[in-house]
Amino acid sequence: xxxxxxxILIIFMGFLSACGGGGSSGNVQEGITVxxxxxxxxxxxxxxxGNKTFRTTEGVQxxxxxxxxxxxxxxxxxxxxxxxxxxxxxxxxxxxxxxxPETPTQLGVPNVINILAEEGNxxxxxxxxxxxxxxxxxxxxxxxxxxxxxxxxxEINMLNRVLYLEGEYVPLGRNEAIPFVIDLSKTPRxxxxxxxxxxxxxxxxxxxxxxxxxxxxxxFDGVDFNALSEENQKDFLLNxxxxxxx
Amino acid sequence: xxxxILIIYFIFIPSSFACSTCMVGDPTLSLMGTEKSFEGRxxxxxxxxxxxxxxxxxxxNRTQLTEQRLTFGMSRAFSxxxxxxxxxxxxxxxxxFVNLAEQTHNGIGDMDFSIKWTTSHDxxxxxxxxxxxxxxxxxxxxNLDIDGQxxxxxxxxxxxxxxxxxxxxxxxxxxxxxxxxxEGFDNFKAGEAIVSTLAGQVALNHSLAFQLAxxxxxxxxxxxxxxxxxxxxxxxxxxxxxxxxSIMPDVLINVGVQIxxxxxxxxxxxxxxTLQIGVIYxx
Numbered sequence: 256x257x258x259x260x261x262x263i264l265i266i267f268m269g270f271l272s273a274c275g276g277g278g279s280s281g282n283v284q285e286g287i288t289v290x291x292x293x294x295x296x297x298x299x300x301x302x303x304x305g306n307k308t309f310r311t312t313e314g315v316q317x318x319x320x321x322x323x324x325x326x327x328x329x330x331x332x333x334x335x336x337x338x339x340x341x342x343x344x345x346x347x348x349x350x351x352x353x354x355x356p357e358t359p360t361q362l363g364v365p366n367v368i369n370i371l372a373e374e375g376n377x378x379x380x381x382x383x384x385x386x387x388x389x390x391x392x393x394x395x396x397x398x399x400x401x402x403x404x405x406x407x408x409x410e411i412n413m414l415n416r417v418l419y420l421e422g423e424y425v426p427l428g429r430n431e432a433i434p435f436v437i438d439l440s441k442t443p444r445x446x447x448x449x450x451x452x453x454x455x456x457x458x459x460x461x462x463x464x465x466x467x468x469x470x471x472x473x474x475f476d477g478v479d480f481n482a483l484s485e486e487n488q489k490d491f492l493l494n495x496x497x498x499x500x501x
Numbered sequence: 502x503x504x505x506i507l508i509i510y511f512i513f514i515p516s517s518f519a520c521s522t523c524m525v526g527d528p529t530l531s532l533m534g535t536e537k538s539f540e541g542r543x544x545x546x547x548x549x550x551x552x553x554x555x556x557x558x559x560x561x562n563r564t565q566l567t568e569q570r571l572t573f574g575m576s577r578a579f580s581x582x583x584x585x586x587x588x589x590x591x592x593x594x595x596x597x598f599v600n601l602a603e604q605t606h607n608g609i610g611d612m613d614f615s616i617k618w619t620t621s622h623d624x625x626x627x628x629x630x631x632x633x634x635x636x637x638x639x640x641x642x643x644n645l646d647i648d649g650q651x652x653x654x655x656x657x658x659x660x661x662x663x664x665x666x667x668x669x670x671x672x673x674x675x676x677x678x679x680x681x682x683x684e685g686f687d688n689f690k691a692g693e694a695i696v697s698t699l700a701g702q703v704a705l706n707h708s709l710a711f712q713l714a715x716x717x718x719x720x721x722x723x724x725x726x727x728x729x730x731x732x733x734x735x736x737x738x739x740x741x742x743x744x745x746x747s748i749m750p751d752v753l754i755n756v757g758v759q760i761x762x763x764x765x766x767x768x769x770x771x772x773x774x775t776l777q778i779g780v781i782y783x784x
Contacts, residue, residue, distance in 0.1 A: 279608030279651065281642035286602025359562045359599055384600040386560050458601060 287456045288384055289463045291329045291362055292377035293500075295370045296468035304373040309472035314427055317475050321421035322370035323413055324469065324496065327398035329380060330361040331465075335391040335449055360385045365404040367413050370471045377466055378406065390454040393465060394447045395500050397493075399440045416440055418496065424480055435483060443493040446500045470499040527631075527663070527676045527698040527716075542578040544586075547571065548779035556732040556770045560599065563769075566648055567595040570610065582629075584617040589638070592651035604649040611652030612638040617663070627665045631678055634658040637685060647689045647725070655685030661696075670704035692721030692734050700741075707747075714741040716759065722767060731768040738763025739775070751783045 297309060308318045357363035362381045372378070400413045411419050418439040423432040454463055474495045482488045550570050557563040570593070576586035590610035597603050615633035622628075639652025647653065661678030676698045682691035700714035715738060722734035743757030759775040766772075 279606070279640045279642060281604065281606040281608075281645045281649070283644050284603040286598055286600035288600070384598070384602065386563075386599040387601060388560065461601065 285461070286384060287387060287461045287463075288382050289331060289454075289456070289465060290382050291380040291465050291467065293326060293366070293368055293380055293467040293469060294375060294377040295368070295372060295471050296374050297472045298470045299472065301374050302472075304376075305371060307371055307471065311478070312473075312476045315475065315480065316425040317422060317472075318424070318432070319370060319420060319422040319471070321411060321419065322471065323408055323411060323416075323419045324368045324370060325365055325397060325400045325404065325413060325417050326368060326380065326467075326500075327365045327396045328361055328363050329396075329465075329467070330394040331383065331385055331390045331454075332392040332394055332447070333360075333388050333390050335447075359383060365398065365400055367400060367404055367406045367408060368469060369406075369408060370469065380405075380467075385456060387457045390450065390456065392447060392449045393467070394445045395467065396442075396445045397497060398442050417442065418493070424475070426480065433480075435480075437483070437489070437492065439489060439493060441490070441493060443490075443497045446497045448501060468501050470501060473499050527674075527678065527696070540578060540580050542576075543784050544574075544576045545782045545784070546574040546576075546779060548574070548777060550775060550777050552775040553773040554771070555773075556768070557599065558769050563599045564648065565597045567597070569593045582619045584619075585614070586617075587612060587614045590651075592639075594649055594651065596646060596649040604645050606642060606645055606649050606651055608640060608642070608651035610639050611635045611654070611657075613657075625667050627667070629663055631661040631663055631676065632659065641686045647685075647687050650686055653682070653685035653689055653691060655683045655689075655691065657682040657691065670710075672702045672704075674698065674700045688726045690724045692723050694718055694720035702745075709747075710745045712741075712743040712745065712757070714743075715739070715762075716741055717763060732770045733767065735766035735768075735770070736763060737761060737766055737772060743777075753781045755779045755781075 295307075297307075299309070302309065306318055306320050307322070308316065310316050360383060362383050364381045366378065366380045368378060397417050399415045399417045400407065402414065404413070407413055413419060416438060418437065420435070420437040423434045425432050448467075450465075454465070456463060474492060476495060478492055478495070479488055483492075548571070550568075550572070552568050554566045554568070555563060570590045572588050572590040574586060574588040576584060578584050589612045592606070592608060592610040594606045595603065596605075613633060613635040615631065617629065617631055619627060619629040635652075635655070635657035637652065637654040637656060639650060639654055641650060641654055657680055659678050659680040661676055663676035664674070666673040678696045680694040680696065682693065684690045696716075696718045698714060698716050700712060700716075702710055702712035704710040717736065717738040719736045720734050723730045738761070739759035740762045741757060741759045743755055745753055745755045747753050755778070757777045759777070761772050761774065764771065
């Protein structure tokens with residue numbers, strides 16, 4: 256008899272649980288979301304998708320036939336006064352191997368950017384979910400791709416590569432084009448960019464979009480093409496590439 | 502049943518399983534009492550609890566959980582030695598993220614059942630075993646984080662020992678319980694935990710009693726997909742004063758707080774003072 260009563264109780268609570276479970280309700284209110292995009296962008300004129308032909312500041316004509324760059328991480332900065340927030344030049348940091356951590360202010364998903372893509376057609380890198388604050392800048396890092404990298408191309412294996420370029424250049428005073436291939440896996444210093452207008456995120460301003468422009472037509476400015484295979488020229492090129500992200 | 506005995510029976514109000522993954526206190530106390538049971542006793546309880554918990558760094562990745570739960574419980578003494586109980590919480594949760602996103606949830610939580618076995622007792626001393634489990638009765642809401650769910654959706658068996666010392670108007674109680682959680686919603690696995698309760702009370706008169714307890718919890722970090730949550734696990738201790746008042750024969754109400762005094766939690770994790778209000782009816 257006693258056990259019958261307890262059995263009834265168990266059934267009752269099970270029934271209550273089942274009914275209550277069915278009546279469960281959840282509500283989600285979206286918070287602040289910042290989306291990062293990146294696109295190739297010529298500084299002088301819009302160049303259509305496909306092979307990209309342009310001139311360096313020295314007048315050397317460059318044609319890129321394949322060009323892929325890995326943006327490893329993008330971070331939103333709220334303090335741009337730090338001593339680190341300066342333009343680094345001619346310095347490379349040691350190679351890193353771990354993933355950039357995904358945090359509310361940092362996108363840690365690497366992306367491969369196809370520089371030959373249509374200009375202005377931005378590639379979405381990802382979303383972050385930062386706290387309400389005023390943000391003054393963005394830090395981007397270039398690093399070699401891994402298996403988790405988004406938009407890996409099929410024509411070139413970008414794993415363990417930061418940059419892959421195929422193209423040709425026409426030296427000053429000459430007509431014949433000289434082909435080149437540049438294949439780099441070094442990690443340059445992060446690029447720190449001040450936003451022209453501070454980004455204020457708040458209760459009433461919950462979404463924002465940051466578009467990174469890659470000024471690829473400035474990559475070869477000052478490069479000594481006769482010494483392109485030397486490490487210092489590769490480092491010079493990498494620094495140009497880092498600085499070209501605006 | 503005399504009021505004095507009632508006070509002794511029910512003097513220890515349960516600290517709650519504060520949330521689905523953080524458990525502090527001995528939930529068997531109010532439903533089963535610590536005294537020698539008499540066969541055929543039924544007991545009903547309803548406990549309201551309000552709490553807050555924060556994880557992460559302020560202005561960076563902080564998440565704040567505000568939880569209120571109403572837990573209904575029933576127990577039955579099948580003999581002087583064997584008590585069984587079941588508890589079912591109705592949960593309201595509000596989860597606030599650093600980016601102003603918010604999740605709210607109302608629902609039934611994970612039911613739990615407990616068995617209390619009295620191995621030995623005399624006039625002043627009594628001790629025995631505790632065992633039980635949480636059952637995955639909470640319904641998963643797909644677009645909510647695990648902290649926003651009303652339960653973890655996991656079996657969480659437990660086993661432990663208890664001891665009671667009685668000398669009216671004083672009463673002492675101690676228990677230690679080990680909890681092991683299986684995997685629940687979203688491959689979430691709460692860390693194993695050891696929960697202890699050390700409590701003393703004095704009956705001020707025949708209708709009012711005062712209780713003080715130190716309730717601690719040690720737990721291993723939680724895991725999701727075998728990845729450890731750095732802001733979980735560690736040791737937490739609550740100083741828990743309570744007042745118990747008999748408003749009529751067989752009916753007790755209690756009001757108490759749990760004040761965190763030992764804060765050795767791992768990572769960035771803090772729990773705030775918990776408020777508890779309960780009613781117990783014996784029939």
